[in-house]
Amino acid sequence: MSVLVYIEHADGSVKKNSLEAVSYAKALSDKQGEGEVIAVALGSVAQEELVKVGHAGASKVVHVNDEKLNAGIIQAHSEALAQVYGKVGAKTLILAKSSLGDAVAARLAVKLNAGLVSNVVELPVTASGYKVKRSIYTGKAFAETIVNKEHKILAVKKNAVDLKTDGSDAAVETVTLDIHAENFATKITSTDKAKGDVLLPEADIVVSGGRGMKGPENWGMIEDLAKELGAATGCSKPVSDIGWRPHHEHVGQTGVKVAPSLYIAVGISGAIQHLAGVNSSKCIVVINKDADAPFFKAADYGIVGDAFEVLPKLTEAVKALK
Amino acid sequence: MKILVCITHVPDTTSKIQFTENNTKFDKNGVQFIIGPYDDYALARAVELKEQLGASLTVLNVGEAETEPTLRKALAIGADDAIRINAFPKDSLFVANQIAAIAKQNNYDLIMMGRESIDFNGGMVHGMVGEMLGIPSISPVMKLEIDGDTVKMAREIEGGKEYLEAKLPLIAGCQEPIAEWKIPNMRGIMSARTKPLQVLEPVSDETATNVTTYQLPPAKGAVKLIDKDNVAELVKLLKNEAKVL
Ligand SMILES: Cc1cc2nc3c(=O)[nH]c(=O)nc-3n(C[C@H](O)[C@H](O)[C@H](O)COP(=O)(O)OP(=O)(O)OC[C@H]3O[C@@H](n4cnc5c(N)ncnc54)[C@H](O)[C@@H]3O)c2cc1C
Ligand SMILES: Nc1ncnc2c1ncn2[C@@H]1O[C@H](COP(=O)(O)O)[C@@H](O)[C@H]1O
Numbered sequence: 001m002s003v004l005v006y007i008e009h010a011d012g013s014v015k016k017n018s019l020e021a022v023s024y025a026k027a028l029s030d031k032q033g034e035g036e037v038i039a040v041a042l043g044s045v046a047q048e049e050l051v052k053v054g055h056a057g058a059s060k061v062v063h064v065n066d067e068k069l070n071a072g073i074i075q076a077h078s079e080a081l082a083q084v085y086g087k088v089g090a091k092t093l094i095l096a097k098s099s100l101g102d103a104v105a106a107r108l109a110v111k112l113n114a115g116l117v118s119n120v121v122e123l124p125v126t127a128s129g130y131k132v133k134r135s136i137y138t139g140k141a142f143a144e145t146i147v148n149k150e151h152k153i154l155a156v157k158k159n160a161v162d163l164k165t166d167g168s169d170a171a172v173e174t175v176t177l178d179i180h181a182e183n184f185a186t187k188i189t190s191t192d193k194a195k196g197d198v199l200l201p202e203a204d205i206v207v208s209g210g211r212g213m214k215g216p217e218n219w220g221m222i223e224d225l226a227k228e229l230g231a232a233t234g235c236s237k238p239v240s241d242i243g244w245r246p247h248h249e250h251v252g253q254t255g256v257k258v259a260p261s262l263y264i265a266v267g268i269s270g271a272i273q274h275l276a277g278v279n280s281s282k283c284i285v286v287i288n289k290d291a292d293a294p295f296f297k298a299a300d301y302g303i304v305g306d307a308f309e310v311l312p313k314l315t316e317a318v319k320a321l322k
Numbered sequence: 323m324k325i326l327v328c329i330t331h332v333p334d335t336t337s338k339i340q341f342t343e344n345n346t347k348f349d350k351n352g353v354q355f356i357i358g359p360y361d362d363y364a365l366a367r368a369v370e371l372k373e374q375l376g377a378s379l380t381v382l383n384v385g386e387a388e389t390e391p392t393l394r395k396a397l398a399i400g401a402d403d404a405i406r407i408n409a410f411p412k413d414s415l416f417v418a419n420q421i422a423a424i425a426k427q428n429n430y431d432l433i434m435m436g437r438e439s440i441d442f443n444g445g446m447v448h449g450m451v452g453e454m455l456g457i458p459s460i461s462p463v464m465k466l467e468i469d470g471d472t473v474k475m476a477r478e479i480e481g482g483k484e485y486l487e488a489k490l491p492l493i494a495g496c497q498e499p500i501a502e503w504k505i506p507n508m509r510g511i512m513s514a515r516t517k518p519l520q521v522l523e524p525v526s527d528e529t530a531t532n533v534t535t536y537q538l539p540p541a542k543g544a545v546k547l548i549d550k551d552n553v554a555e556l557v558k559l560l561k562n563e564a565k566v567l
Contacts, residue, residue, distance in 0.1 A: 106449025
């Protein structure tokens with residue numbers, strides 16, 4: 001018996017959320033005696049990246065080193081995973097909640113006749129049935145969910161467990177799979193991606209700006225603070241709708257859901273749809289010139305003041321800390 | 323060309339979420355229900371495609387009788403006919419089985435859904451139906467054009483987007499900015515009253531999960547305000563008290 005973990009990578013670097021999923025699997029296995037934690041990496045991934053997977057808690061990595069799998073083609077990844085799942089005799093599949101992870105998990109649930117739970121926030125409890133806590137209503141509530149299938153797939157939210165880094169090196173087994181050509185029928189023609197920036201869904205700190213920033217020309221201040229903190233930048237929906245910022249930075253109910261340790265919101269009113277995307281943050285700081293802005297009710301710390309005065313001072317104060 | 327759009331009937335995004343009966347049931351009291359915002363994007367794009375290609379457009383919901391006003395609204399926005407599978411949507415597998423059964427009977431060329439529902443947020447149903455039908459499922463799709471039997475799409479990925487091409491039939495889980503939400507006009511509302519709305523019984527009772535209880539997150543403590551002329555104090559608190567720096 002074993003627990004399989006799906007590893008996502010971006011251009012060969014393993015995603016932090018996937019490492020968290022490995023640590024989740026390890027905690028699950030330790031708690032419930034589910035056997036070995038085996039990670040699967042599809043496509044070209046550097047050896048030193050696979051080492052991190054071991055340190056996060058996997059005892060073995062199955063590396064399907066096939067260039068055709070570098071792109072996240074949903075059906076091809078689903079088939080590859082199903083084959084490895086069968087080969088290693090797993091009973092549980094763990095993956096990080098992400099756009100590719102969701103798509104692959106759903107197809108696998110049908111392929112493996114498994115019970116799938118998404119947005120998992122804690123380890124399962126098995127005293128009476130296999131019970132998993134998941135977040136619903138876009139973070140506004142939780143549901144205790146019983147899974148009634150023998151095989152289980154859990155799509156885990158960020159921060160469900162702490163990332164482990166003290167595991168031992170994992171044995172890497174490189175395998176070749178025979179994947180049906182028809183599963184590559186979807187063609188990725190090009191990608192358009194910000195290079196070198198901290199990815200918003202994985203970021204530990206996020207600095208977000210709203211309509212109170214007045215215009216795209218003022219985003220330098222947000223970026224300066226983000227750079228000083230090693231943070232990703234985000235924005236409210238109207239800001240991406242008007243085109244001040246790219247769409248993938250839009251945080252909220254209809255945008256990216258973030259779960260950083262620290263979320264700093266500048267010139268954002270705190271509409272309920274925006275809060276839905278940030279309510280899993282550990283600590284929220286709000287900077288707004290209106291003391292009655294609803295965001296202050298959801299914040300841990302706040303400064304009532306003009307963003308254009310406060311931001312440069314904050315960046316300086318963070319610099320001074322170092 | 324036949325298009326199917328699957329819509330959810332969900333609490334308005336401003337709703338306060340509460341539960342009753344010992345936290346085992348969603349409290350509908352005072353809650354306004356809407357078409358899921360992502361489903362609304364899918365529907366808006368489907369209406370544009372219908373006009374552009376002369377396609378037929380069916381909307382589908384798995385839900386009890388109370389969801390009919392939501393289906394009528396979709397008809398008012400521009401769908402030709404509606405199907406309601408008369409059952410409480412117990413879980414994603416249950417819903418996917420119903421949608422797949424309808425899709426097998428009707429051979430739709432394009433099935434559009436939302437990237438996720440905003441009640442259960444699974445983002446799962448499109449992938450499950452895709453696997454059940456053996457066709458591609460792409461999500462989250464932010465742009466979709468049809469050129470003969472080829473579908474050209476942009477899909478959001480972490481930190482950017484990816485452009486892809488696939489052949490019909492396929493399933494797309496949609497999000498903005500695929501199209502602008504459409505508001506029904508008077509003519510749409512009038513004609514929606516007489517458009518066909520078929521009610522069918524579920525084909526399978528299978529589920530993979532069931533919810534025992536619901537919980538609300540713990541209440542948030544009061545905000546700690548820091549003077550705007552003492553920004554360094556905030557940094558100190560973040561480091562020493564919140565321990566997030
Ligand atoms: C179905 C639906 C889904 C939605 N989904 C989302 C979503 O996912 N994400 C999202 O963000 N929104 C979403 N919205 C929109 C949401 O309702 C709000 O309209 C939006 O969040 C407001 O953005 P904002 O706070 O940037 O702008 P505003 O509401 O205009 O607020 C600007 C704020 O900046 C402050 N300000 C102005 N000048 C300064 C200054 N110099 N210094 C400091 N503060 C200043 C003001 O006091 C104000 O509080 C959705 C709406 C609907 C109906
Ligand atoms: N009860 C339902 N009836 C019709 N379509 C649904 C239903 N539930 C989910 N869907 C569709 O599947 C998408 C993804 O839902 P989910 O997997 O629940 O996040 C939704 O945006 C809808 O398009």
